[in-house]
Amino acid sequence: MGMVLPFEPHSITFDEVTYSLDMPQEMRNRGVHEDKLVLLKGVSGAFRPGILTTLMGITGAGKTTLMDVLSGRKTGGYIGGNITISGNPKKQETFARISGYCEQTDIHSPYVTVYESLLYSGWLRLSQDINADTRKVSILIT
Structure with a gap:
């Protein structure tokens, strides 16, 4: 007999998520004076178990960046806001064991x-x- 795997559906909620990078030197050379390049600004939403959710938008809207931030694939830059798993603060080491993410470039x-x-x-x-x-x-x- 095999091991029984417990299954618990989890929701992911995110509130006022931001993601920015240090301004690239090339952009500074072209006259941009800001210190940070903001890629996500105040994004909120939820993914609930059993409900198909889609992210839609034009190229460059930030869909992949958002998914990369939520999944923990973005390791550089500055991430802000709140990400919770079933109401608990997201811990990447736990999240990675209970989730899967298929990138568009896979x-x-x-x-x-x-x-x-x-x-x-x-x-x-x-x-x-x-x-x-x-x-x-x-x-x-x-």
């Missing part, structure tokens, strides 16, 4: 389905002690 094989891609990712992430049926169920649920 390379996906045209020869496998989305389900097969998720299954493969789950097989790589989950312990070898977990049997195949339990792995499939946990991947489908998440």
Whole structure:
């Protein structure tokens, strides 16, 4: 018998999220006087379990930057605001273990389905002690 994986749906809420970088030298050379280049300014929202949520906007609107900040992929720059997981402050080490994020630049094989891609990712992430049926169920649920 395999290990039982507990599943708890979590919500992610973010309030007044900001993200900025030091102003690039090239922009300073062109006469920009600000110290920071603001890429996200006061963005708020929520992702709730069981509800499909989309981010829409023109190229350069900040969709990928927002997802990178929320997921913890942005490690440089200045991040502000509040990000919570089911009402608790987000801790990156815990968040990384309970979530997955597929970047738009990830390379996906045209020869496998989305389900097969998720299954493969789950097989790589989950312990070898977990049997195949339990792995499939946990991947489908998440």
